[in-house]
Every structure is written in structure tokens, then in C-alpha cells.
Amino acid sequence: MTQVFNFSSGPAVLPHEVLLQVQAEMLDWHGSGMSVMEMSHRGPEFGQILAEAEADLRTLMAIPDNYKVLFLQGGAHLQFAMLPLNFAPVGSTVDFVNTGHWSKVAIKEVSRYANVNIVASSEDKNFSYVPDESTWQRTPDAAFLHYCSNETIGGVEFNHIPQANGVPLICDMSSNILSRPVDVSQFGMIYAGAQKNMGPSGVAVSIVRSDLLGKARSDTPTMLNYKSYADNGSMYNTPPSFGIYVAGLVYKHVLQQGGVAAMEAKNIEKANVIYAAIDASNGFYHCPTALADRSRMNIPFTLADQQLDQAFLAGAEARHLLQLKGHRSVGGMRASIYNAMPLAGCQALADYMNEFAKMKG
Structure with missing residues (x-):
């Protein structure tokens, strides 16, 4: 599988x-x-x-x-x-x-x-x-x-x-x-x-x-x-x-897994991996949420060039990173990283984001 x-x-x-x-x-x-x-x-x-x-x-x-x-x-x-x-x-x-x-x-x-x-x-x-x-x-x-x-x-x-x-x-x-x-x-x-x-x-x-x-x-x-x-x-x-x-x-x-406190520690680590990819992209990616209020569960982000959205999603799907299209009311991308999303998934997404930015930026 x-x-x-x-x-x-x-x-x-x-x-x-x-x-x-x-x-x-x-x-x-x-x-x-x-x-x-x-x-x-x-x-x-x-x-x-x-x-x-x-x-x-x-x-x-x-x-x-x-x-x-x-x-x-x-x-x-x-x-x-x-x-x-x-x-x-x-x-x-x-x-x-x-x-x-x-x-x-x-x-x-x-x-x-x-x-x-x-x-x-x-x-x-x-x-x-x-x-x-x-x-x-x-x-x-x-x-x-x-x-x-x-x-x-x-x-x-x-x-x-x-x-x-x-x-x-x-x-x-x-x-x-x-x-x-x-x-x-x-x-x-x-x-x-x-x-x-x-x-x-x-x-x-x-x-x-x-x-x-x-x-x-x-x-x-x-x-x-x-x-x-x-x-x-x-x-x-x-x-x-x-x-x-x-x-x-x-x-x-x-x-x-150690209860809710242990899940919180994991969730902070997972979210930081993806937010770091956004913030280090020199504007290629953008998160619209105020820094102090960023969600650990749902991370929306946009590409500076919206014409690259479909290429980004296609590349993600080819790497088995699924369901990243943003909600129809706001567009862009969204990564939902609830408790069951492993750190490996967040790291795989961040690696792909970095790769895509270098290729298209």
C-alpha cells in the first residue's frame, strides 16, 4: 500500500x-x-x-x-x-x-x-x-x-x-x-x-x-x-x-502517547516545521494569520504567484502529499495537521515547499 x-x-x-x-x-x-x-x-x-x-x-x-x-x-x-x-x-x-x-x-x-x-x-x-x-x-x-x-x-x-x-x-x-x-x-x-x-x-x-x-x-x-x-x-x-x-x-x-500535554508538544514541533518553511521563503509563501494567533492545527498559505497553485498541488500529489487545496472561500493552500498527522508528514511537506520555491522562485 x-x-x-x-x-x-x-x-x-x-x-x-x-x-x-x-x-x-x-x-x-x-x-x-x-x-x-x-x-x-x-x-x-x-x-x-x-x-x-x-x-x-x-x-x-x-x-x-x-x-x-x-x-x-x-x-x-x-x-x-x-x-x-x-x-x-x-x-x-x-x-x-x-x-x-x-x-x-x-x-x-x-x-x-x-x-x-x-x-x-x-x-x-x-x-x-x-x-x-x-x-x-x-x-x-x-x-x-x-x-x-x-x-x-x-x-x-x-x-x-x-x-x-x-x-x-x-x-x-x-x-x-x-x-x-x-x-x-x-x-x-x-x-x-x-x-x-x-x-x-x-x-x-x-x-x-x-x-x-x-x-x-x-x-x-x-x-x-x-x-x-x-x-x-x-x-x-x-x-x-x-x-x-x-x-x-x-x-x-x-x-x-502520553496524554494531551504530550500531544501539545508534538503539535508545536509539527507546526513550527511548516511555518518555518513559509517564513524562510522570502515571500514565495505567505501565511495570512497574525503571528500570535497562528493555528497549530490548520496552516493556510498562499503563493506569491497564484498561477503556480495548480503546479504546486500537482507536485504535492505526485509526492503523496494530499488534500492541500485551500477552502474554496479563500483559495490558496491549507495543511491540516491534527494530532494524528505524524511529524514525518510535516517534514515531507516542508521539504517539498522548499524544493518547489527553489525551482520556481
Whole structure:
């Protein structure tokens, strides 16, 4: 099999060891004679899988006991609607930090159900930075404050946790969860789609402080009420069982690698390799993101001569460096280097970038 380095923004690369284990267990999970895909979610086998996945995630993130860990379907997109229905009473205002595409998508959906106050926005510079917190215009009695900790398209990442100022702090952590330690106790809720750093598409995780549950609007659909999942151990209905199984294997893999702190050290090293290639290119490559807010997960860059884009991508693909085309809304290139991307992949990309710049520069 040809080895490739997959820089896709999501669904993204999974640890090779995890894929091999999935392959080995595909037809017979632990001697049960069943694939995880065909076993009852109410049976003891899947009960063990679910319990271990939750326990391992709690260990990795040091999740306090007064938080519920929920496994859901619908990705982060569905939760954009669930947030106001569960946490914002009719007529209330919610605060948002707008740092890019996913912030904007969430704002549009939340505004269907609540008043939205944009406390700060980086749209004035094409979403290339995190607005200084001292400039934020907050609502004193906001139902919650929301931010996206890592914008995959613009490559902008928060390097700190914002002050909540007495309101629940809610974070879309889809693209950098498990990539660095976070103090969960500072949040009212963290949510994330799994398909970037935790597993395959089709499963999402929500970590909700227990006191926020049970306050949903009376007309909230049962399947959009977080309490439905909390009261039933994530199994109000049939959960995304296979996705939870793979996510659980990823959690075990991260634990074996030394936990989240060890992943952070690796992620810093990986990102530095690619940023160094950009910064040393004498303008051949350009990263639009403010230096202090550069993402460790998603690295966008452009070529000074856009007419070379296709040649760059073709050369990369010939070297088995895949999925480097930038998002259609911004163009250029993007290297997504989540936890499962090995250092060797980042080095291979940097070597190719240096080679291409010398050849075409």
C-alpha cells in the first residue's frame, strides 16, 4: 500500500495504529463473534465500549464530576441550534466572538432563536487574528458567551481561555480538542465534532456542566434537548455506535502517547516545521494569520504567484502529499495537521515547499 500524508481538514487522518485495530476487530470484537457495527447498543459489549470511551475522555481532559459527557449525532452544526434552545430563554441575548467562517455559521443559526451581540470581530482584517479581549463589548446578563477556539479555514487559534465574566462560557472546540490541555472547569460547555481530532464523522461530543441542564425551552424537540442524552447515558435513541467505538480507540491511543500535554508538544514541533518553511521563503509563501494567533492545527498559505497553485498541488500529489487545496472561500493552500498527522508528514511537506520555491522562485 502506498503511504500518503493526508492533510485534509476533515474528515481527517486517523492514527494508523487505530485503523489497524479497527481492521483487526471488524468481524469479531473481542471474541464476541460480532462486529461493533452490528451489535446491540443495549448489550453489554457496546455498554463496555461506551463506558470506556467516556472514562478515557474524562481522564484525558481531567473533566470534573459535575460535567456530563454526551455522545451525539449531527456534528457541531446541529448544536448551533441546540445551544439557544437549551441555554437562552426567549428574548435573551447571547454574546459571540466572531473570528471566522464557523463563528459566522453558528451566529446565523443562533440568531434564529435569540438576540446575538457580536462582542468583537476580526472581519476587518479578513478574519486573520483574535480580537484583543480588552476591546470586547459584552452584554452584562448574556445567556452565554460563545467562541470557536480554532477556525479551520482562516487558521486562527485562541491561545488562551477568555474570561467568562459570570456567564456560561461555551466553546466550539471541534478542530483543536485534545491538541492541548484546557481547564474544563472554566467552561459551561465544550462541544466538538469528532472528525478532525477524535474519530470519524458521524459522532460529536458535548461536555456540559450539570447545572445548565434541564432549562431548555418548553417547545424544544426531545432530540435537541441535552437533558435527553444526559438522563439516558447518551442512549436516548440508538447512538452513533461505530463512531463512538473508533473515538474510544483514539482516546486510548492518545493516552498511550502520553496524554494531551504530550500531544501539545508534538503539535508545536509539527507546526513550527511548516511555518518555518513559509517564513524562510522570502515571500514565495505567505501565511495570512497574525503571528500570535497562528493555528497549530490548520496552516493556510498562499503563493506569491497564484498561477503556480495548480503546479504546486500537482507536485504535492505526485509526492503523496494530499488534500492541500485551500477552502474554496479563500483559495490558496491549507495543511491540516491534527494530532494524528505524524511529524514525518510535516517534514515531507516542508521539504517539498522548499524544493518547489527553489525551482520556481
